[in-house]
Amino acid sequence: MQILSRISHKEFKSIMKTDPQKIIKKIKESGLTGRGGAEFPTGLKWEFTRKSRGERVLICNADEGEPGTFKDKFIIENNLSTLLQGIAIGGHVLNAECFIYLRGEYSYLRGKIERMIKKLGFNIKIVTGAGAYICGEETSLLESVEGKRGAPRQKPPYPTMEGLWKRPTCINNVETLANIPLLLTKKDWDEKKRLFSLSGNVKKPGVYELPLGMKLKDILSLAEPKKIKAVCLGYSGGIIPFDKFKNLVVSPKSFSDKSFMLGSCAMIVMGNRSVVNVLKNIAEFFVHESCGKCIPCREGGFKIMELLKKVDSGKGRKKDIKELKDLAEYLDVSFCALGKGYGFTISSALKHFKKEFDGKCR
Ligand SMILES: Cc1cc2nc3c(=O)[nH]c(=O)nc-3n(C[C@H](O)[C@H](O)[C@H](O)COP(=O)(O)O)c2cc1C
Ligand code: SF4
Known part of the structure; x- marks a missing residue:
């Protein structure tokens, strides 16, 4: 390495x-x-x-x-x-x-x-x-x-x-x-090499040094995944539906073009878990970690968590999805990147996993 x-x-x-x-x-x-x-x-x-x-x-x-x-x-x-x-x-x-x-x-x-x-x-x-x-x-x-x-x-x-x-x-x-x-x-030092933290539903979690430009599926295969439904890019970079994007080239630019963020190169492999349930956990994390200084993150972030709990428990209504979407967009005017990243992940998941949300709401 x-x-x-x-x-x-x-x-x-x-x-x-x-x-x-x-x-x-x-x-x-x-x-x-x-x-x-x-x-x-x-x-x-x-x-x-x-x-x-x-x-x-x-x-x-x-x-x-x-x-x-x-x-x-x-x-x-x-x-x-x-x-x-x-x-x-x-x-x-x-x-x-x-x-x-x-x-x-x-x-x-x-x-x-x-x-x-x-x-x-x-x-x-x-x-x-x-x-x-x-x-x-x-x-x-x-x-x-x-x-x-x-x-x-x-x-x-x-x-x-x-x-x-x-x-x-x-x-x-x-x-x-x-x-x-x-x-x-070092003459052969390569700027493209990054340290990827691979974890989740894999047999070989760990730190892998790899060049940018590889396909998503090739990076993940090194960690010997068991089953891949989706990939969480940390908690702030969005959730990638694997089947649709398995051939996506991994680089900051190609990811942002598809509304994901590569960030610090963390990839958490999700097996069969419900995306709504994972998002609820992500929301709980952000609510816990919000410093409370600005209203979008403090109030909007809390409301998102409550709505996700409702949808996850099967009590959600179609109008809750619309409200989630609006609140996630509202987080974009947060004071710092914590709130913005939280909103980004919710918006990105609502876009890529819409069917799953619809299926959970009456
Ligand atoms: C909520 C939040 C958490 C962050 N956590 C870290 C962190 O743990 N480590 C880190 O290096 N940068 C973190 N950053 C990014 C830093 O603000 C900063 O951009 C970085 O330390 C600059 O170093 P670099 O230019 O070498 O990347 C975080 C940013 C945000 C918004
Ligand atoms: S967005 Fe940043 S400043 Fe605003 S409450 Fe959240 S952590 Fe604090």
Whole structure:
């Protein structure tokens, strides 16, 4: 696996002596995009941060809260030194103070990370979250590190201009940062390679490194699925009806063209379960994780959950489907991407599994 390769001490020392502008240029040329789900060009983000005046900060986002995603944990467990080198290189390029924001549920990895930081002689601080999905969203993460309740901030100003304690802040995902030392040293480094977290109704769940551009069925076959009715793209990327889209090419663009979101490359295989029942669980998750700051997500999101419970229990009416559709669209004006992602998944499922909803309602 590309993500498990290492660089030599000599190569690392040489990067740390290289002019920061040259490193940014190389990252931009490599085409590396953020692996936290939004695919923002990493070189550009580093450039924006470097152009901002003030005492800069780099934060490695190790919150990994998207259901079905476990690739960042895989990197921390299997190639921690390369990840830490990526953070140290970011610290050098941005002249920044470095942090890792570690998912609360990964606290058991804290000691291992601390020991490796000490061994490598780096200055990286660790902040542990308290188990809130919203704290993976970059501005809520900043609030959390500042010791406040996790809720998103208004953007702009973007973190690269005004982030942690109003200092210019670059926030990058674990997989993004682990790729930095590799793309700077390995000639055959391939931007198209992604870590897929495959789970659900499969015999071999796990992290698979695969190039974008493969067919959906070929990716899933590696995990030896038992029966595939549908595929959940985490909880925010929609649910794919497998028979209709088994030949769909897997890439952010081809997915968004069909109203799905590849996001952090999590695929949860659904066997024979009812989509309405799965959506009800997804809605319960979002209602639990909503920070409550804005009305569409707090109120609309709750109402969607109640309607899904009604439909799932067989007491739904045809008008409930219309209301679900309207409410899901209303979520698109939510304050942050948590509410938008929730609405997106509901709208996408209503579109692709309409028959199943109709069949459950009188
Ligand atoms: C609700 C929500 C949860 C998120 N959770 C994570 C997360 O756990 N890890 C992550 O890297 N990005 C997460 N993101 C995306 C971050 O806001 C941000 O885009 C990312 O950390 C930037 O890093 P990248 O450019 O390297 O992808 C989340 C976004 C939202 C809206
Ligand atoms: S959409 Fe609104 S209520 Fe939901 S998490 Fe974001 S800010 Fe909070």
